[in-house]
Amino acid sequence: EAQVTQNPRYLITVTGKKLTVTCSQNMNHEYMSWYRQDPGLGLRQIYYSMNVEVTDKGDVPEGYKVSRKEKRNFPLILESPSPNQTSLYFCASSLRDNYGYTFGSGTRLTVV
Amino acid sequence: GDSVTQMEGPVTLSEEAFLTINCTYTATGYPSLFWYVQYPGEGLQLLLKATKADDKGSNKGFEATYRKETTSFHLEKGSVQVSDSAVYFCALTSNQAGTALIFGKGTTLSVSS
Numbered sequence: 001e002a003q004v005t006q007n008p009r010y011l012i013t014v015t016g017k018k019l020t021v022t023c024s025q026n027m028n029h030e031y032m033s034w035y036r037q038d039p040g041l042g043l044r045q046i047y048y049s050m051n052v053e054v055t056d057k058g059d060v061p062e063g064y065k066v067s068r069k070e071k072r073n074f075p076l077i078l079e080s081p082s083p084n085q086t087s088l089y090f091c092a093s094s095l096r097d098n099y100g101y102t103f104g105s106g107t108r109l110t111v112v
Numbered sequence: 113g114d115s116v117t118q119m120e121g122p123v124t125l126s127e128e129a130f131l132t133i134n135c136t137y138t139a140t141g142y143p144s145l146f147w148y149v150q151y152p153g154e155g156l157q158l159l160l161k162a163t164k165a166d167d168k169g170s171n172k173g174f175e176a177t178y179r180k181e182t183t184s185f186h187l188e189k190g191s192v193q194v195s196d197s198a199v200y201f202c203a204l205t206s207n208q209a210g211t212a213l214i215f216g217k218g219t220t221l222s223v224s225s
Contacts, residue, residue: 004155033212033213035213040217042201042215042216042217042218043156043201043213043215045212045213048212058212059212090155090156092156092213098144098161098163098205100146100158100161101156101158101213102158103148103155103156103157104155105154105155106154106155
């Protein structure tokens, strides 16, 4: 089944403890992207990647890192999480920019 | 910059009622337009899309037509079901936005039997 898989689905962590949210797609898509969803603010892009080893900042990149060493994987790294990073995170992938993105099921992160 | 505006919710309808969710956009050039749906506790699913003016996207009884003259992409369904209850997002991609999907704030639809 064609899909984007994120892990974990739920995560509670403490301020400053480094964490990684994994994202993997099995559709051989070039484009991958991370979004966060917050009440009243909608969905905002954090980082995106157009191909292996090519990444760039979205609208809200502060406090996040990404890497794209393989086409299928695009992990999101929080080096020192803070409470304002408590949010619902989505990974997404697309064949090309006007094709429409396939989204993962989301990761609900709580930083205390 | 590019932006999407969609009607505020929640929208509450009875089963078999007609649905319209308004969406207008601001973009330079020729954006591609999308509707996504988010069911409770799930990720976003692509519902339909249109990539050029006058295109009509359709899926699962939902339709939307890309109107360049009014910069709109309104979502319609002739007869809603309880299972259509979800949050609906209008979105666009454009040359200015790069690879980003620019989303509207979302409209919550609640359908009762």
